[in-house]
Structure formats: C-alpha cells, structure tokens
Amino acid sequence: MLRVDSVQLAFNGRKILQDIYLDCKPGEIVGILGRNGCGKSSLLKIIFGTLNPDYKYISIDDRYVKKGYVGNQIAYLPQHHYLPANITINKMAPMLVDRKDWEEFAAYPTYQAHAHKKPGELSGGEIRQLEMLMILYSSATYILMDEPFTHISPVQADDFKAILRKRVKTKGLIVTDHQYQNILEVSDRIILIENGHTKMIAKHEELVTYGYLSGI
Amino acid sequence: MHKLTILLLQFNKPLWLCHLMFSVFGLYFVMLNGIGLLIVSFSLKLAGYLGATLYQNYFTPQIYFYYRNTGNPVRKLYLYSYAIDFLLYLAIIAVYQSTLTSPHAKG
Numbered sequence: 001m002l003r004v005d006s007v008q009l010a011f012n013g014r015k016i017l018q019d020i021y022l023d024c025k026p027g028e029i030v031g032i033l034g035r036n037g038c039g040k041s042s043l044l045k046i047i048f049g050t051l052n053p054d055y056k057y058i059s060i061d062d063r064y065v066k067k068g069y070v071g072n073q074i075a076y077l078p079q080h081h082y083l084p085a086n087i088t089i090n091k092m093a094p095m096l097v098d099r100k101d102w103e104e105f106a107a108y109p110t111y112q113a114h115a116h117k118k119p120g121e122l123s124g125g126e127i128r129q130l131e132m133l134m135i136l137y138s139s140a141t142y143i144l145m146d147e148p149f150t151h152i153s154p155v156q157a158d159d160f161k162a163i164l165r166k167r168v169k170t171k172g173l174i175v176t177d178h179q180y181q182n183i184l185e186v187s188d189r190i191i192l193i194e195n196g197h198t199k200m201i202a203k204h205e206e207l208v209t210y211g212y213l214s215g216i
Numbered sequence: 217m218h219k220l221t222i223l224l225l226q227f228n229k230p231l232w233l234c235h236l237m238f239s240v241f242g243l244y245f246v247m248l249n250g251i252g253l254l255i256v257s258f259s260l261k262l263a264g265y266l267g268a269t270l271y272q273n274y275f276t277p278q279i280y281f282y283y284r285n286t287g288n289p290v291r292k293l294y295l296y297s298y299a300i301d302f303l304l305y306l307a308i309i310a311v312y313q314s315t316l317t318s319p320h321a322k323g
Contacts, residue, residue, distance in 0.1 A: 048284070049284075050280075050281075050284065067289070069284040069285065069287060069289075070287060070288075070289060071287050072286070072287035075285050076281060076284070076285065078278070078281050080278050081278065082278050082279060082280075082281035082282050082285070083279070083282055084226065084229075084230075084276070084279045084282060086229060086230065087226050087229065091222075091226070092226070092282065095219060095222065095223060095226075095282075095286050096282075096285055096286060134285075135285065138285060140285075
C-alpha cells in the first residue's frame with residue numbers, strides 16, 4: 001500500500017499543504033479534487049519525488065520512500081507533455097512500457113498509427129493519448145495522473161476511463177482533474193483538498209457542503 | 217544495462233553537438249598552447265557541461281519526466297553521459313599526444 005502522511009508544504013511563508021493523509025492500494029482508483037491552487041499538482045510531485053516539501057512521510061508497503069520514481073515504484077503523468085520531441089515513439093515506448101504487457105500495449109491503434117513518428121509530428125491530443133498509455137502500461141505499481149482528461153475529447157475520455165479500469169486490476173491509481181464528473185465516475189474513493197487539508201468524501205453531496213461544488 | 221545504454225543515447229541526442237564543439241575547442245587549445253595547459257582545456261569542457269545543463273534546464277525541463285518515469289534520476293544520466301564524454305576527450309588528447317611524440321611524427 002502507498003501511504004502519504006504528514007505532508008507540509010509552504011511557499012513564501014504561505015502554507016499550501018499542512019495536514020495531508022492519503023493511501024492507495026493496488027486495485028483502486030483514488031480521485032483527488034480541489035480548487036485551483038489548492039496543491040493537488042504539488043502533492044503529486046511530492047509523492048513522485050520531484051518536489052521537496054518541508055516535511056513528508058511516504059511509504060510503500062511500510063518501507064519509507066524518498067523518491068518515488070527511483071526504481072520504477074511510482075510513475076507520473078504530468079499536466080504538460082513530457083516526451084522528448086526528437087525521438088520516435090517506438091524508441092521511447094519500450095523504455096517505459098512493462099515487457100510483460102508489451103503485446104497488449106502495442107496492439108492499441110494509437111500506437112500502431114504513430115509508432116514511427118516523433119512527438120513533434122503529432123497533435124497535442126495524440127501525444128497525450130500515447131503518454132497516458134505509456135504511463136498506464138509502465139511497470140510501476142502506483143501511478144499518479146495530473147489532469148489526464150483535460151486535453152482530450154469526451155469520446156477519448158470514455159475510452160481512457162475503460163483503459164483505467166483495465167489497468168487498475170494490478171495497480172493503484174491516483175488521479176486528479178478539474179473535470180470532476182470524470183473523476184467521480186472513475187474513482188473508487190474521493191479525497192478533497194481544502195485549505196491544505198485532505199478530507200475523505202463518503203458521499204458526493206459532501207462536495208457541496210465543503211463548497212467545492214455549487215450543486216450536483 | 218542495455219536499457220540504460222539506450223536511455224543515455226537518447227539523453228545525449230540534444231547534447232552531443234555541444235560536447236563535440238567543446239572537445240574541438242579544448243583540443244585546439246592544447247594544440248596551440250601545449251599539453252602543459254591541459255588543465256585549462258578541462259575548464260573549457262566543464263563550461264560546456266554547465267552550458268548544456270543550463271540549456272536543458274531552461275528550455276526542455278519537461279522531458280526529465282520521461283527519464284524519471286523509466287526509474288532513473290536525471291542527475292545520474294547527466295553524470296554518466298558527462299563522464300563518458302570526458303573519458304572520450306581524454307582518449308582524444310592521449311591519441312594526439314602519442315602521435316606528436318612518436319618517432320614517425322618527428323620525421
């Protein structure tokens with residue numbers, strides 16, 4: 001189980017995160033919601049190991065983790081494109097995708113259509129699809145996804161949710177996005193970040209109570 | 217190991233021209249001033265590494281997530297690629313020096 005506890009983060013004296021607890025185990029999707037600037041992306045970067053907070057305790061199966069990405073324990077889909085523009089997709093995909101899942105990954109039409117192209121030759125949506133697939137088929141047990149639904153069409157979002165459900169059988173996924181309906185639909189559990197604190201959401205109506213939504 | 221080799225090649229793709237350029241500068245400096253000033257040519261190479269790192273940090277920091285998602289710290293990839301380039305540079309200098317001091321070279 002991935003456990004994130006006691007995260008404290010401040011920028012210029014302003015406390016962004018101060019009372020954070022969340023956990024995730026393989027087989028579940030945890031959705032994180034929160035207003036702009038509440039620290040969702042920062043929290044994912046802290047878990048991945050690329051942002052150093054004032055304090056954190058992150059463990060996987062009760063073993064302390066300093067940097068989540070080292071040794072492929074945790075993979076991360078950032079908000080922006082992350083693939084180098086000058087290398088073909090078929091040279092990068094084997095570096096990210098787990099060997100035992102390669103055939104399933106390589107069967108996706110998106111990969112077959114663009115395998116010999118460089119990211120610079122693809123549209124933003126096509127790159128995003130490939131980046132998401134490569135992360136979901138990586139060997140990491142825990143996957144963090146920052147705004148995966150933002151730059152894709154509703155049809156692509158539906159396809160993507162089906163892939164998420166397929167991949168979650170062996171992985172723990174933490175997903176955040178402003179398209180809250182997609183997050184509510186796909187997540188097993190919802191956590192709201194409010195004033196730097198995490199709040200476990202048992203019923204969707206609580207999102208209204210906490211002022212995240214005006215109504216459902 | 218095979219995977220790390222490919223990653224290092226990919227990581228160096230935008231950097232190799234910069235490495236080559238500073239190696240040529242360094243070699244030219246040694247040719248002009250003699251092997252006694254070799255240490256100064258090392259500082260040229262170090263300036264090249266600093267420039268390449270700053271360039272990537274400023275213009276394409278987002279690609280670091282690709283390398284991190286392969287399980288490798290970016291610092292490790294920089295260290296390995298610069299170490300390999302520096303060894304190659306030393307090898308070029310050694311070849312140049314041995315050519316210069318060989319009896320055939322003196323004609």
